Amino acid sequence: NATASMALKLIPKSLETQPVFLCIDDTIVPxxxxxxxxxxKLFDHSAHNGSGYLNGHCFVSVMLCVPVWDKDKIVYQALPLSYRMWQKEESKLKLAASMVRQAMPELQGKANVIILCDSWYTKGDLVSVVDEYPNLGLIGNARYDSVLYDLAPQPTGKRGRPAKHGKRLSVERDFTLSDEKIGGYYIGKRRILTNIFGTREVLAYVTATKKEGGSRRLFFSTVFPTQLQFFCAWQEKAPLNQTGSAWMDYIPLFLYAFRWNIEVGYYEQKTFWSLCSYMVRSRKGIEMLVNLINIAYCAMKLLPYQDEAFSKYRKESVQDFRFALSERIRQEVFFATFVKKSENIIKSSALMRTLKYLVRQKEHYL
Incomplete structure (x- = not known):
């Protein structure tokens, strides 16, 4: 919650109406x-060991993405909020739902908070959280074979219970794809009902790389374009920066691209912040250490926005900023300890003058 509070303070007043995102996923630490x-023993689809199974821990995490200005463009800064170790007694869905509930008190003032997740998490235990908060929505990838229904027909006035939903829909036959590619895909959309969301109407998007044949992907969105106040023209990347009424219908689908930030976060923390290198044995100790590493990582990403001396690192890579930060810390330790504790009797006067000169130069440039 402290990380979420600090992240929300980064949002300038001009972008307060923009949605913020909660990306949900899990990662395996061998x-x-x-x-x-x-x-x-866990299954990892990215493991290249011949079997796909490995010994390790699985962590479920939530990442918050907030909008900030980068000159005249809007970019989203991504900050992981926390990690929780998955135990087989509790499903990943329930674990993710509890983490969302923990974060929502800090996000009550936002007009639109949108959960972004893949097909593993677009299921009942997590989807049900959306009904608990009026400002919370969900955009998620879904299984291709999910059961879809047309909207319920209008009452006919005849005796009997009215139909709860229309006919069953097919992803292949009942979605008309766009004539041209939009954001690299042919896209079909329509309002539907599905058992996953109960009686709630949702938008279903179907994407395909080919107009005829080829594989198709299915996405659900509880967020409708009319609910969003999204500044397309100032977005950093396409297709979100495309304008026009025809593009607005596809904005919820384009927003799903922000989910990739959590994959980037996993890579950066594992590669440059030793997220996988813990040697603590107890579950509690492991969770505390992993979240401590995460706090340090978030503090580094927040620092360029809190201190103007580091503002040039807002767009730099994590490894470059980490190296520069470590160099500054090393200098601080050297000048704060060695210079103060040096003995004038032992050290030559020339050395002392040189060290004091370096201290003055350092203070001048900082």
Whole structure:
């Protein structure tokens, strides 16, 4: 919640109506020893070990994405809020839902908070959280074979219970794809009902790389374009920066692209922040250490917005900023300890003058 509060302070007043996103996903940390608490055999689709199974821990995490200005463009700064270790006694969906509930008190003042998730999380236990908060929506990838229905027909006035939904829809036959590619895909859309969302009407999007044949992907959105106040013209990248009434119908689908930020966050933390290198054995200790690393990572990403001396690193890569930050810390330690504790009797006067000169130069440039 403290990270979420700090992140929300980055949003300038001119962008307060823009939606913020809660990206949800899980990541696997392989561990070769078996003495770690709750270590188990897990399936990892990205593992290249011949079987796809490995020993390790699975962490569910939530990332908050907030809009900020970069000159005359809107970019979204992504900050992971927390990590929770998955135990098989509780499903990942329930774990993710509890993490969203924990974050929502800080986000009550936002007009639109949108959960972004893949097809694993677009299921009942997480979807049900959307009904608990009036400003919360969900845009998610869904299984291709999800059951879809047309909207309920108008009452006919005849005796009997009215139909709860219309005919069953087919992803292949009942979605008319656009004549031209939009954002790299042919896209079909319509309002539908599905068992996942109960009686709530949602938008269903179907995307395809080919007009005829080829594979299709299915997406659900509880957020409708009319609910959004989204500044398309100032967005950093296409297709979100395209304008026109025809494009607005597809804005919820384009917003799903922000989910990729959580994958980038996993890569940066594992590669440059030693997220996988813990040697603590207890479950509580592991969770505390992983979240401590996460706090340090978030503090680094927030620093360029809190201190003008580091503002040039807002668009720099994580590894470049981390290296520059470590160099500054090393200099601080050297000048704060070595210079103050040096003995005038032992050190030559020339060395002392040089060190004091360096201190003055450092203070001048900072």
């Amino acid at each position: 561990k070769y020893g078996k003495k770690f608490e709750d270590v188990s």
